[in-house]
Amino acid sequence: MSVWIGIDLGTQSVRALAVTGEGRVLGAGSRPLTSHRDGPRHEQDPEQWWSALAAATREALRDVPAGRVEGVAVDATSGTILLTDARGDPLTPALMYDDRRADATRVNEAGAHVWERLGYRRMQPNWALPKLLWLLPHAPAGARLAHQNDFVNRRLTGHEVATDLSNALKTGVDLIEERWPAEVFDALGVPAGMLPDVVRPGARLGEVCAAAAEETGIPAGTPVVAGTTDGCAAQLGAGALLPGNWNSVLGTTLVLKGVTKQLIHDPLGVVYSHRAPDGSWLPGGASSTGAGVLTRDLPGRDLDLLSTQAEARYGGGRSLAGGLPAPVPPRRAAGPLPRAVTYPLVSRGERFPFAAPDAEGFTLGEPADDVERYAAVLLGAAFVERLCFDYLDLLGAPVDGEITLTGGATRSPFWTRLRADVLRRPVTLRENAEPALGMAVLAGGDPARMIRTRAVVDPSGADLREPYLRFVAELEERGWLDARAAAHARERTTR
Known part of the structure; x- marks a missing residue:
């Protein structure tokens, strides 16, 4: 095994999973x-990453036979960096993914x-890169750039490691030539010796060294594999691995990530692409809309109860609160549609599927009560999700x-059912789609066996066009939405 x-x-945490080749979690x-925030400043202590990782992996491996571990991979928050010395020890705090003290003018x-x-x-x-320039004037000679997972991968292997693309x-x-653009870094005054080598996610970086094995419980000699950002890790865990497949993550905000054979170019710059381990592309975008509006606008309400009540009112009277078996048959004829729809913007400004820094949330119609307010937010988030797919289709990305x-x-x-109705197509739910599972897959597991489907939810046939x-x-x-994108969205409703 x-x-x-x-x-x-x-x-907010470090999470470790020990996963079998059949996708069974043996240990977690x-x-x-903890973070240090002050206005645009957001920092963490890199040493805490290592101590937390060591404790989490020891817990996950408590009941796992040592001879069974075949590999380890680590994902990290995108855009989090620090400077280290030649031994890999931190020279600066980590500037987290949303630290905004830098300026991007020179970089652009x-x-x-x-x-x-x-x-x-x-x-x-x-x-x-803007954050690296912000750190550069005070960097001592010999300082090295490290991304969040570079720091812990060096501790795991005991030697200098490459960073993942x-x-x-x-x-x-x-990402096309898979190298640092030397002419850009020369123009910015970044020493070439400050940058790590680059490899694709999934490349072998080394093996767990004896010192790291003692601290983490991961057996010495275990292959250490280059990871990804946390968003790409979640996509891997969700099983969105083939061209035309997409993972839609809807929590506080909405994030879409998919797979294409060709690089997608977006004139608005709201979609950008990572490189997959096999050389294909992973385009995606992050909206500022999502479920965060529910806790803000319906404080203290029982959201599970509101979901059940909304299903009873708008879903034909059959509650789905007991869960969704796989596959899920279409529900009975839908009840009346919500009279209101909310654009559920969590904070001012939108990033995807359009760029509108001045965008603000709004509601069309007047919700009669909390149930309709709840349904209006859900419907608006589903509409934004649909518009994201319409925009990706306009850019030429396969979304089928x-x-x-x-x-x-x-x-x-x-x-979930409402989103299937708005998209007018089945949607899939996984048993486990967390980023740590994606890293277990990347470390060498077989995704066809490790990624399990919990449910396939078909649309009911309700017409929400x-x-x-x-x-x-x-x-x-x-x-906020340009005419070409709006026209394409309208045209797709007729297909």
């Missing part, structure tokens, strides 16, 4: 992480031709494959 270790370095462990001036060719067109202030994306790596839903929203059977088109028209009239 072979076992693979997947480790997820998140913002987690430890919390020097690298515009590269960022344009890579499809995302420009960097944001919280990306890793996924985490290096926001540091400016040329399996759609897997993950994230906290899948706990609501009513919301008319309220969707009203929603699209409102976004266009407010000047």
Whole structure:
């Protein structure tokens, strides 16, 4: 019985899973992480990553025979970096993925031709390369750049390691040529010796050294495999692995990630692509809409109860609160549609499927009570999700494959069914789609055996095209959604 270790370095915790080749979790462990926030500043202590990882892996491996572990891989938050010395010890705190103290102006001036060719067109202030320039003036001689998982991978192997292309994306790596664009870094004054080598996710970095084995419980000699960002890890865990397949993660906010054979170029820069282990592309985008609006606008309400009540009112009277077997037959004829729809913007400004820094949430119609307010948010999030797929189709991305839903929203059977109705196609739920599972797969497991389906949810046949088109028209009239994208969304409702 072979076992693979997947480790997820998140913002609030470190999570480790020990997973068999059949996808059975033999052990799990987690430890919390603390952050230091002050306005645009967000830092963590890198040493805490290592101590938390060591404790989490020892817990996960408590009942796993040592001779069964075949590999380990680590994912990390995208855009989190620090500087280390030649031994790999930290010289700075870690600047987290959303630290916004840097300025991207110089980076975008020097690298515009590269960022344009890579499809995302420009960097944001919280990306890793602007943060590296912010750290550079005070960097001592010999300082080295490290991404979050580079730091712990070096501790695991006991020697210098390459970084993966996924985490290096926001540091400016040329994903087409799979190298650092030397002319850009020379123009920015970044010493070449500061940068690690780059490899594809899944490449072997080394083996767990004796010192790391003693601390982590991972057997010495276990292969250490280059990981990915946490978003790509979640996509791997969800099984979105073939061109045309997509993973839609709906929690506090909405994130879509898929697979294409060709690099997608987006004139708005709201979609950008990672490189997959096999050389294909992983395009995606992150919206500022999602379930975070529910806790903000319905504070203290029982959301599970509201889901059940919404299903009873709008779903034909049959509650799905007891769970979703696989496959799920179509429900009975739907009840009346919600009269209201909310654009559920968690914070000011939208990032995907359009760029609108001044966008604000709104509600079309007047919800009569909390049940309708709840349903209006769910419907609006489903409409944004549909619009994301419409926009990806406009860019030429294949969107005809399996759609897997993950994230906290899948706990609501009513919301899951509503999303299938809006998309007008079946959606898939997995038994376990967490990033740590994706890393266990990347470490060497067989995804066909390790990734298990929990349910396939078919649409009910409810026709939501008319309220969707009203929603699209409102976004266009407010000047946030451009005319070409709106027209394409309208055209797709007729297919």
